[in-house]
Amino acid sequence: MRQATVIGHVVAEAKHASLDRRKILVLHERGDDDAPLQLAIDAVGAGVGSVVLVSDSGAAGAAATGVEYPPVRSVVVGIIDTSAESVAELVL
Numbered sequence: 883m884r885q886a887t888v889i890g891h892v893v894a895e896a897k898h899a900s901l902d903r904r905k906i907l908v909l910h911e912r913g914d915d916d917a918p919l920q921l922a923i924d925a926v927g928a929g930v931g932s933v934v935l936v937s938d939s940g941a942a943g944a945a946a947t948g949v950e951y952p953p954v955r956s957v958v959v960g961i962i963d964t965s966a967e968s969v970a971e972l973v974l
Contacts, residue, residue: 885912885962888932892921900949907958909936922956923947935960 886909925946943952
């Protein structure tokens with residue numbers, strides 16, 4: 883799993899039936915300014931500006947879409963409110 887920031891979404895008139903009613907988000911990986919943008923389906927209701935947890939697991943895609951072999955690689959599985967680094971700063 884990895885952290886990313888949602889920077890937009892994709893509007894698609896036609897897409898695979900298993901993606902019906904699913905948002906496709908545009909993500910930028912945190913901590914790597916040179917990383918290419920990526921797409922992921924949203925399983926948790928994230929929006930632009932959200933810091934999210936992304937899984938590239940086939941099992942996450944299957945759980946999010948209800949399809950055994952979904953046509954997705956990445957799924958947003960969580961919204962991060964506070965990172966471990968921020969918690970450490972609060973404790974210290």
